[in-house]
Amino acid sequence: xxxxxxxxxxxxxxxxxxxxxxxxxxxxxxxxxxxxxxxxxxxxxxxxxxxxxxxxxxxxxxxxxxxxxxxxxxxxxxxxxxxxxxxxxxxxxxxxxxxxxxxxxxxxxxxxxxxxxxxxxxxxxxxxxxxxxxxxxxxxxxxxxxxxxxxxxxxxxxxxxxxxxxxxxxxxxxxxxxxxxxxxxxxxxxxxxxxxxxxxxxxxxxxxxxxxxxxxxxxxxxxxxxxxxxxxxxxxxxxxxxxxxxxxxxxxxxxxxxxxxxxxxxxxxxxxxxxxxxxxxxxxxxxxxxxxxxxxxxxxxxxxxxxxxxxxxxxxxxxxxxxxxxxxxxxxxxxxxxxxxxxxxxxxxxxxxxxxxxxxxxxxxxxxxxxxxxxxxxxxxxxxxxxxxxxxxxxxxxxxx
Amino acid sequence: xxxxxxxxxxxxxxxxxxxxxxxxxxxxxxxxxxxxxxxxxxxxxxxxxxxxxxxxxxxxxxxxxxxxxxxxxxxxxxxxxxxxxxxxxxxxxxxxxxxxxx
Numbered sequence: 255x256x257x258x259x260x261x262x263x264x265x266x267x268x269x270x271x272x273x274x275x276x277x278x279x280x281x282x283x284x285x286x287x288x289x290x291x292x293x294x295x296x297x298x299x300x301x302x303x304x305x306x307x308x309x310x311x312x313x314x315x316x317x318x319x320x321x322x323x324x325x326x327x328x329x330x331x332x333x334x335x336x337x338x339x340x341x342x343x344x345x346x347x348x349x350x351x352x353x354x355x356x357x358x359x360x361x362x363x364x365x366x367x368x369x370x371x372x373x374x375x376x377x378x379x380x381x382x383x384x385x386x387x388x389x390x391x392x393x394x395x396x397x398x399x400x401x402x403x404x405x406x407x408x409x410x411x412x413x414x415x416x417x418x419x420x421x422x423x424x425x426x427x428x429x430x431x432x433x434x435x436x437x438x439x440x441x442x443x444x445x446x447x448x449x450x451x452x453x454x455x456x457x458x459x460x461x462x463x464x465x466x467x468x469x470x471x472x473x474x475x476x477x478x479x480x481x482x483x484x485x486x487x488x489x490x491x492x493x494x495x496x497x498x499x500x501x502x503x504x505x506x507x508x509x510x511x512x513x514x515x516x517x518x519x520x521x522x523x524x525x526x527x528x529x530x531x532x533x534x535x536x537x538x539x540x541x542x543x544x545x546x547x548x549x550x551x552x553x554x555x556x557x558x559x560x561x562x563x564x565x566x567x568x569x570x571x572x573x574x575x576x577x578x579x580x581x582x583x584x585x586x587x588x589x590x591x592x593x594x595x596x597x598x599x600x601x602x603x604x605x606x607x608x609x610x611x612x613x614x615x616x617x618x619x620x621x622x623x624x625x626x627x628x629x630x631x632x633x634x635x636x637x638x639x640x641x642x643x644x645x646x647x648x649x650x651x652x653x654x655x
Numbered sequence: 656x657x658x659x660x661x662x663x664x665x666x667x668x669x670x671x672x673x674x675x676x677x678x679x680x681x682x683x684x685x686x687x688x689x690x691x692x693x694x695x696x697x698x699x700x701x702x703x704x705x706x707x708x709x710x711x712x713x714x715x716x717x718x719x720x721x722x723x724x725x726x727x728x729x730x731x732x733x734x735x736x737x738x739x740x741x742x743x744x745x746x747x748x749x750x751x752x753x754x755x756x757x
Contacts, residue, residue, distance in 0.1 A: 293683075295681050295683075297680060297681060298678050298679070298680060305683070305707070306707055306711040307683075307704065307705045307707035307708040307711060308680055308681060308682060308683035308705050308707065309680070309682075309704050309705040309708075310704060310708070311680055312707070312708070312711070337703055337704050339680075341677040341678050341679065342677045342678065388713070392753065392755070393712075393713035393714060393715060393753065395712070395715075395719065396712065397708075397711050397712065398711055398712065438703070438731055438732075439702060439703040439731075440703075440731065440732040440733075442732055443730070443731050443732050444730065472678050473680075507730050
């Protein structure tokens with residue numbers, strides 16, 4: 255039987271991450287930083303990952319995780335907003351409360367959720383809106399993530415719709431406000447509350463308690479979190495404990511100011527001229543990443559190389575992944591897995607080749623969705639102040655020796 | 656019989672003991688660059704979050720650090736007195752700046 259061992263309080267000295275000076279001209283997007291090492295220390299239930307902060311915990315998955323369609327729980331990225339996370343959850347006392355414009359206020363235990371409602375399993379990508387932010391120049395606002403602020407898991411839980419139906423929604427109910435158990439240091443500070451329009455709620459939105467067949471890892475929102483397939487993770491609330499149904503939107507800080515992009519055609523702006531009208535980041539855009547080989551790795555001439563990676567979009571599904579091994583001149587189709595995880599999941603791809611010359615080879619991959627969207631080149635991605643929604647074509651350069 | 660007992664154990668584990676004891680996230684001591692205002696800035700930022708949260712924003716303009724500091728005060732109630740704002744902003748800009756005023 256698995257016994258969860260948690261790391262005792264340990265003190266580590268982290269060297270500061272070095273940032274290259276800002277020599278690029280304004281607005282020029284490159285590739286996200288790709289040379290950060292995992293830390294020497296593991297966080298609870300995690301293997302060592304790329305670490306940006308311990309309080310609140312911010313952990314990124316290393317590139318090699320993206321060779322398979324599911325991301326292991328112990329390497330799955332972590333991002334909290336509030337530094338005060340309860341250090342203990344009493345699973346029998348834990349309740350999720352639903353109040354506001356409902357016929358009856360509800361306080362469900364985990365057992366209630368697991369026994370009173372249909373259990374649903376769904377595979378979906380969880381990706382931070384600021385994933386790959388370090389690709390933006392000048393430096394965009396926020397944690398300078400590489401490409402690993404994302405992952406894909408099988409989520410198991412109950413449909414939020416079913417639970418709300420049980421509570422009975424009043425006819426003028428329009429907004430859902432979600433709150434979790436994490437808190438700011440000062441009690442008067444606003445909580446990390448996210449809001450969703452009731453009309454955006456479909457049968458894919460889950461209150462999930464399991465991830466890849468295990469209980470949710472603590473740092474991924476144990477014991478209960480929201481799963482909103484196809485959207486960026488900003489509203490996938492962790493340790494969710496309270497849902498309030500309202501008529502009007504509350505317009506709280508984290509909805510009004512955070513996770514927003516320019517509301518114009520190109521969804522872009524310049525540092526000198528920020529766009530005033532903004533909109534939420536919402537749907538994830540088509541993207542793909544090479545999990546193997548790693549940047550700057552060496553391979554032998556005539557070695558049999560299998561490039562592996564994953565591709566995904568907001569739910570139309572991946573139509574095609576194309577790979578180039580000559581820096582983008584010739585593109586050929588990669589082999590896709592069967593797509594058994596469904597349209598919200600990572601689609602694993604592979605591409606085989608044999609390098610015949612001693613040289614540097616630049617491997618690139620680009621995904622095309624069923625909706626017809628195709629990834630742009632990194633340099634063609636337009637700047638926005640928050641460094642959101644990067645989906646530039648990934649590339650890895652290896653040395654054939 | 657043995658597997659039956661194991662099944663019961665597994666079942667009870669699932670329902671009751673997901674988190675076995677308290678969680679402890681390791682404390683990480685992020686090194687700060689030496690400079691004027693270092694001590695004061697450390698104290699103020701570390702009240703709420705690790706210094707990693709600051710330096711991993713990347714090197715930024717003076718205006719950026721000023722806006723962030725004000726956000727910390729206004730949104731997160733950071734206990735930074737008005738007279739101390741400049742100390743914090745100057746330290747951050749001088750050590751984690753991009754040489755741009757805005």
